[in-house]
Amino acid sequence: xxxxxxxxxxxxxxxxxxxxxxxxxxxxxxxxxxxxxxxxxxxxxxxxxxxxxxxxxxxxxxxxxxxxxxxxxxxxxxxxxxxxxxxxxxxxxxxxxxxxxxxxxxxxxxxxxxxxxxxxxxxxxxxxxxxxxxxxxxxxxxxxxxxxxxxxxxxxxxxxxxxxxxxxxxxxxxxxxxxxxxxxxxxxxxxxxxxxxxxxxxxxxxxxxxxxxxxxxxxxxxxxxxxxxxxxxxxxxxxxxxxxxxxxxxxxxxxxxxx
Amino acid sequence: xxxxxxxxxxxxxxxxxxxxxxxxxxxxxxxxxxxxxxxxxxxxxxxxxxxxxxxxxxxxxxxxxxxxxxxxxxxxxxxxxxxxxxxxxxxxxxxxxxxxxxxxxxxxxxxxxxxxxxxxxxxxxxxxxxxxxxxxxxxxxxxxxxxxxxxxxxxxxxxxxxxxxxxxxxxxxxxxxxxxxxxxxxxxxxxxxxxxxxxxxxxxxxxxxxxxxxxxxxxxxxxxxxxxxxxxxxxxxxxxxxxxxxxxxxxxxxxxxxxxxxxxxxxxxxxxxxxxxxxxxxxxxxxxxxxxxxxxxxxxxxxxxxxxxxxxxxxxxxxxxxxxxxxxxxxxxxxxxxxxxxxxxxxxxxxxxxxxxxxxxxxxxxxxxxxxxxxxxxxx
Ligand SMILES: Cc1cc2nc3c(=O)[nH]c(=O)nc-3n(C[C@H](O)[C@H](O)[C@H](O)COP(=O)(O)OP(=O)(O)OC[C@H]3O[C@@H](n4cnc5c(N)ncnc54)[C@H](O)[C@@H]3O)c2cc1C
Numbered sequence: 001x002x003x004x005x006x007x008x009x010x011x012x013x014x015x016x017x018x019x020x021x022x023x024x025x026x027x028x029x030x031x032x033x034x035x036x037x038x039x040x041x042x043x044x045x046x047x048x049x050x051x052x053x054x055x056x057x058x059x060x061x062x063x064x065x066x067x068x069x070x071x072x073x074x075x076x077x078x079x080x081x082x083x084x085x086x087x088x089x090x091x092x093x094x095x096x097x098x099x100x101x102x103x104x105x106x107x108x109x110x111x112x113x114x115x116x117x118x119x120x121x122x123x124x125x126x127x128x129x130x131x132x133x134x135x136x137x138x139x140x141x142x143x144x145x146x147x148x149x150x151x152x153x154x155x156x157x158x159x160x161x162x163x164x165x166x167x168x169x170x171x172x173x174x175x176x177x178x179x180x181x182x183x184x185x186x187x188x189x190x191x192x193x194x195x196x197x198x199x200x201x202x203x204x205x206x207x208x209x210x211x212x213x214x215x216x217x218x219x220x221x222x223x224x225x226x227x228x229x230x231x232x233x234x235x236x237x238x239x240x241x242x243x244x245x246x247x248x249x250x251x252x253x254x255x256x257x258x259x
Numbered sequence: 260x261x262x263x264x265x266x267x268x269x270x271x272x273x274x275x276x277x278x279x280x281x282x283x284x285x286x287x288x289x290x291x292x293x294x295x296x297x298x299x300x301x302x303x304x305x306x307x308x309x310x311x312x313x314x315x316x317x318x319x320x321x322x323x324x325x326x327x328x329x330x331x332x333x334x335x336x337x338x339x340x341x342x343x344x345x346x347x348x349x350x351x352x353x354x355x356x357x358x359x360x361x362x363x364x365x366x367x368x369x370x371x372x373x374x375x376x377x378x379x380x381x382x383x384x385x386x387x388x389x390x391x392x393x394x395x396x397x398x399x400x401x402x403x404x405x406x407x408x409x410x411x412x413x414x415x416x417x418x419x420x421x422x423x424x425x426x427x428x429x430x431x432x433x434x435x436x437x438x439x440x441x442x443x444x445x446x447x448x449x450x451x452x453x454x455x456x457x458x459x460x461x462x463x464x465x466x467x468x469x470x471x472x473x474x475x476x477x478x479x480x481x482x483x484x485x486x487x488x489x490x491x492x493x494x495x496x497x498x499x500x501x502x503x504x505x506x507x508x509x510x511x512x513x514x515x516x517x518x519x520x521x522x523x524x525x526x527x528x529x530x531x532x533x534x535x536x537x538x539x540x541x542x543x544x545x546x547x548x549x550x551x552x553x554x555x556x557x558x559x560x561x562x563x564x565x566x567x568x569x570x571x572x573x574x575x576x577x578x579x580x581x582x583x584x585x586x587x588x589x590x591x592x593x594x595x596x597x598x599x600x601x602x603x604x605x606x607x608x609x610x611x612x613x614x615x616x617x618x619x620x621x622x623x624x625x626x627x628x629x630x631x632x633x634x635x636x637x638x639x
Pocket of ligand 1 (some may be wrong): 410618
């Protein structure tokens with residue numbers, strides 16, 4: 001099976017994150033960069049499906065030069081090869097542009113299954129799976145907490161508030177995964193040593209037959225117009241217990257529709 | 260291993276220690292065991308052979324790289340690193356430095372894949388000074404027969420291989436006439452006693468090992484050479500000392516992290532205790548010790564790797580860092596007040612765990628003797 005896992009490098013959620021003053025895009029140099037948390041689960045699922053069904057796992061990432069670190073880590077977990085799309089003109093691209101670029105890459109690599117995390121910890125749009133599936137004209141199987149396939153058909157558990165739906169579709173397909181799906185492996189030392197010998201193809205926009213006018217902030221349908229820091233937390237309400245503390249607390253919760 | 264690869268190794272180890280082992284410390288303390296899934300993950304990662312040569316399935320980490328990993332291991336319970344510490348350290352290094360090619364071929368790949376080797380030197384009257392060693396290896400046809408009792412042997416209950424020091428020349432005195440053997444733990448006559456009940460480091464096991472007329476082939480003699488055991492033990496211990504010093508630094512870092520976070524959040528007189536200068540002084544002292552230790556370990560490891568100093572540096576680093584972490588643990592308990600004396604609080608556990616570092620792989624007194632002797636006799 002030809003499995004493609006999409007990986008995004010994001011600023012570490014534990015470090016302080018900032019937007020740039022000049023164009024309101026994320027300041028990617030200001031924070032430590034790591035693999036998007038959910039992508040670890042996507043890679044793990046890809047590797048497990050490969051172990052069960054054979055084939056290849058290809059990592060595809062769009063991002064600045066230093067995203068090469070995230071790609072190397074994904075390869076050290078066991079993926080076979082990678083494609084890195086990097087181009088100055090891509091900076092500031094929104095979901096719509098990103099999905100167009102990735103769809104174009106997927107057109108080149110071909111795929112039976114595209115796996116990605118259901119959202120990234122920086123933008124948190126959670127729309128890429130849908131956009132990609134639409135552009136590629138294949139089924140979208142979102143929020144998967146379990147994936148099974150026989151090579152032509154795919155069945156997932158789609159995680160929901162009330163439990164899960166069992167969803168079935170035909171391959172090729174796009175699957176987005178949630179944390180519950182597996183326990184990602186740690187790269188082994190052997191995997192780390194092997195990673196640097198694995199092929200990584202680097203592509204520019206031109207390589208994909210696209211030009212700068214189709215990418216970046218200018219081509220994006222959405223833009224950050226302004227932003228402000230979160231206001232400091234307001235002082236809480238203190239309920240003094242004069243024998244009726246329980247009732248007062250309940251009243252407060254009811255007024256906010258918590259109970 | 261190149262820097263970029265090592266950075267990835269270090270990152271993987273750091274994440275594993277902090278996200279998978281630290282949260283399980285109470286469980287390890289209570290059950291006196293490393294959970295099977297952690298052992299499995301450590302095996303898969305390659306931790307059982309990271310200092311063993313790459314051609315035998317290891318990672319070939321230099322001592323300078325080893326200590327940077329040890330700073331990370333030191334951050335959690337020392338029982339975790341003990342599990343694979345004998346493989347990469349005292350036991351495995353005897354094979355690496357003194358074994359024949361056949362012996363390395365036979366054992367090192369297995370160790371790298373998770374088999375466990377134990378280092379069996381200490382006896383009742385041969386601790387600080389191995390010249391009192393009474394375990395015997397008597398030549399018998401095409402082999403040897405070993406008999407004797409070893410004690411406090413780390414990982415003995417788990418061992419697949421014992422690296423055993425025994426006298427091959429009964430007439431020789433002192434440290435002469437000592438040889439080292441590779442003894443398969445499954446051999447007839449090898450018996451491991453019950454696990455010792457220790458002050459700290461729960462989850463790391465030691466036990467007595469009895470060799471009762473154990474017959475080994477002559478190929479079990481390390482390096483194929485009689486009388487080379489004492490030198491082999493010392494070579495291995497020297498390297499181990501720098502590693503232990505690094506573990507102490509990692510533990511001091513953790514003691515500091517626990518103490519700072521407690522000092523910032525616990526209040527007395529309406530303000531965080533961290534605002535009191537006397538509490539800040541304790542934090543500053545822990546930090547300074549850890550900082551000095553880290554610099555010293557890096558320097559000792561660099562000089563070990565370049566062979567510029569394989570005597571004073573390792574002993575000085577072990578002496579300083581093991582004493583330093585003892586003091587750090589004492590201060591950390593003090594910062595925590597009464598809570599620091601309570602079971603379940605990490606610094607209470609670390610206070611007991613830290614005590615061992617001044618004793619094994621050469622007591623503080625022995626490190627001073629080594630340094631002093633080198634200074635006076637050899638004019639180093
Ligand atoms: C948890 C644990 C794990 C261990 N693991 C192993 C292992 O895997 N393999 C192994 O072989 N051993 C192991 N040991 C043994 C350890 O290395 C010895 O305990 C240590 O070297 C001290 O020896 P000893 O216990 O015989 O004490 P002794 O040597 O009897 O020391 C008692 C005191 O006398 C002092 N002293 C001794 N000789 C001198 C001298 N010449 N001058 C001044 N002072 C001196 C010592 O510093 C100490 O204060 C372990 C011990 C422990 C506690």
